[in-house]
Amino acid sequence: MKVIEVNNLVKKYNDFTAVNNINFSVDEGEVFGFLGPNGAGKSTTIKILSTLLTLTSGKAYLNGYDVQKEPNKVRSSIGLVFQETTLDERLTAKENLVFHAMLYGIPKKIYQKRLQQVLEIVELTDRVDTLVKTFSGGMKRRLEIARGLLHYPKVIFLDEPTVGLDLQTRSRIWEYIHQLRKTEGVTIFLTTHYMDEAENCNRIAIIDNGKIVALNTPEKLKERVSGDIVTMASADNNRLYKRLINEFGLEAEMIKDGVQVETAKGETFIPQLISKLPNEITYISLRKPTLNDVFLKLTGREIREELLDGKEIMRARLGRRSRFK
Amino acid sequence: MRAIQGIYVIWLRDIIRFFREKPRIIGMIGQPLLYLTIMGTGLASTLRPVQLPAGFDYIDFMYPGIICMSVLFTSVFSAVSIVWDREFGFLKEVLVAPVPRWSVALGKALGGSTISMIQATILLVIAPFIGLKLTFLALIKLWLILFLISFALTSFGIIIASRMETMQGFQVIMNFIIMPMFFLSGAIFPLKGVPGWMEILMRLDPLTYGVDAIRNIFFAGTPAYESMVTFSLTQDLTVIGVMGVVFIILATWSFNYAK
Ligand SMILES: Nc1ncnc2c1ncn2[C@@H]1O[C@H](COP(=O)(O)OP(=O)(O)OP(=O)(O)O)[C@@H](O)[C@H]1O
Ligand SMILES: [Mg+2]
Numbered sequence: 001m002k003v004i005e006v007n008n009l010v011k012k013y014n015d016f017t018a019v020n021n022i023n024f025s026v027d028e029g030e031v032f033g034f035l036g037p038n039g040a041g042k043s044t045t046i047k048i049l050s051t052l053l054t055l056t057s058g059k060a061y062l063n064g065y066d067v068q069k070e071p072n073k074v075r076s077s078i079g080l081v082f083q084e085t086t087l088d089e090r091l092t093a094k095e096n097l098v099f100h101a102m103l104y105g106i107p108k109k110i111y112q113k114r115l116q117q118v119l120e121i122v123e124l125t126d127r128v129d130t131l132v133k134t135f136s137g138g139m140k141r142r143l144e145i146a147r148g149l150l151h152y153p154k155v156i157f158l159d160e161p162t163v164g165l166d167l168q169t170r171s172r173i174w175e176y177i178h179q180l181r182k183t184e185g186v187t188i189f190l191t192t193h194y195m196d197e198a199e200n201c202n203r204i205a206i207i208d209n210g211k212i213v214a215l216n217t218p219e220k221l222k223e224r225v226s227g228d229i230v231t232m233a234s235a236d237n238n239r240l241y242k243r244l245i246n247e248f249g250l251e252a253e254m255i256k257d258g259v260q261v262e263t264a265k266g267e268t269f270i271p272q273l274i275s276k277l278p279n280e281i282t283y284i285s286l287r288k289p290t291l292n293d294v295f296l297k298l299t300g301r302e303i304r305e306e307l308l309d310g311k312e313i314m315r316a317r318l319g320r321r322s323r324f325k
Numbered sequence: 326m327r328a329i330q331g332i333y334v335i336w337l338r339d340i341i342r343f344f345r346e347k348p349r350i351i352g353m354i355g356q357p358l359l360y361l362t363i364m365g366t367g368l369a370s371t372l373r374p375v376q377l378p379a380g381f382d383y384i385d386f387m388y389p390g391i392i393c394m395s396v397l398f399t400s401v402f403s404a405v406s407i408v409w410d411r412e413f414g415f416l417k418e419v420l421v422a423p424v425p426r427w428s429v430a431l432g433k434a435l436g437g438s439t440i441s442m443i444q445a446t447i448l449l450v451i452a453p454f455i456g457l458k459l460t461f462l463a464l465i466k467l468w469l470i471l472f473l474i475s476f477a478l479t480s481f482g483i484i485i486a487s488r489m490e491t492m493q494g495f496q497v498i499m500n501f502i503i504m505p506m507f508f509l510s511g512a513i514f515p516l517k518g519v520p521g522w523m524e525i526l527m528r529l530d531p532l533t534y535g536v537d538a539i540r541n542i543f544f545a546g547t548p549a550y551e552s553m554v555t556f557s558l559t560q561d562l563t564v565i566g567v568m569g570v571v572f573i574i575l576a577t578w579s580f581n582y583a584k
Binding site: 050051052072075076078080082084085086087088089090091095099100102103104105 | 334
């Protein structure tokens, strides 16, 4: 069964089209990822699927229910971790979790057990009775995720869930999510900026300017990049870029601190290139393609370009709030 | 079942948060006492706004009005916290939960009413000190009436809050809706004897009937009854009751459609 089905979905904010006629479906038990730069329309899509926003045109079904016509049934089928914090900072961590469990109708016996479980995963067990407003950004994020994993819905939406968290925590959370998927058959709908996180997905949709530009498994997507990736830099990257195109006929791409080309056989290509460009190249590296390269190829942009360091995003996200304190 | 759970969670959250906000509790007790002493003493000695029989003074007249004022401010303020919840994101957590939206609105209305009732109870405690005797039966009646008033006013606040984008608008609401509601309610000067246009406004102010209902209970069977009370208790209760029903329906409705 298709647990999410989206047909010709369009969302306009006044005149601005945030989601531009997208189509996709997600199978039960799948981990489905949305990958895209800032403003691509990822969160907007999630808000429509979770009945927080009305759509402009098209159809969207969740667990077989029309998101426009049966919002109550849709809400009973989903769980969410929003991109921005939705905790009540004047309550304790435990109160936040218990209220969530009550809103979702989990019996006390069950939620008490799960509470311990999720708290351990996010390592907040010893802080349960502390007011959330005294938490650090990362701790709030962890609590938010813990809360999102308390009940076992049909579909869990995770909107950039682990931004600002360290690798260890991220992998523990992912372990738990995969386990939920196996034991409870939960479907995961994820948006992310992290490439390693995207690798957790069964399938990925790359979205840019409100349109899906590619949708496939991570492996298949990577095949779109034909060979090895060679990244290089010179004192004048613009000049290097032009020479690669004009003198070598290569499909070069400007990236943040250099120039990048795709080539079938990197190991032999590099010595040739260096001998033909004496004193030009100051740095060169070779690697296998990643999702970021696919992204670059499809959208002409690097994902990481837009990605501040995780901590900075966290700060930007929380900065708006601190004014009220 | 889910609905009751939703009402309960929203209500409980408001109560827990209330008891954690010490400044709010202090303000809640301090403000009406301040009004009562300053305005009560000042106005009584200079203006003589009401003709009262011997043994009654202006403070007696104003006291029911001050209770209503406190209930008005507390109820509206509780309801308007929805705007904060929207700004801080928590509202989203509630809006995607599988509880009906009306139960959220109702839980909020009950939460605000409960806090207002705490406020009103504190104020009722001082009644004997300003020379007003209350029987147990009168106290129960007052509680019921005050609950109705609080419920209607919190619902009214929810209607306002669901149309407000940010807290900035609250000042405007305060100055142009809430304060006039208080001044026109007959809390500090009586409806009798004001110019005709103002009497119309006062009769339109729903709070007028709340203040009048409380005076009805306080002064029933006393020589001051005639000068204190404008409408019959039945009239007052009808208006308050209708108001409660209409406001909670509108509140639920506007909450459902506020994005
Ligand atoms: N309430 C709104 N009113 C007007 N425009 C909006 C609104 N919300 C989002 N947008 C616009 O819609 C576009 C898509 O926003 P969305 O939040 O879906 O992006 P996103 O893919 O989640 O980005 P990010 O990676 O930054 O989270 C953006 O250009 C944004 O400015
Ligand atoms: Mg987003």
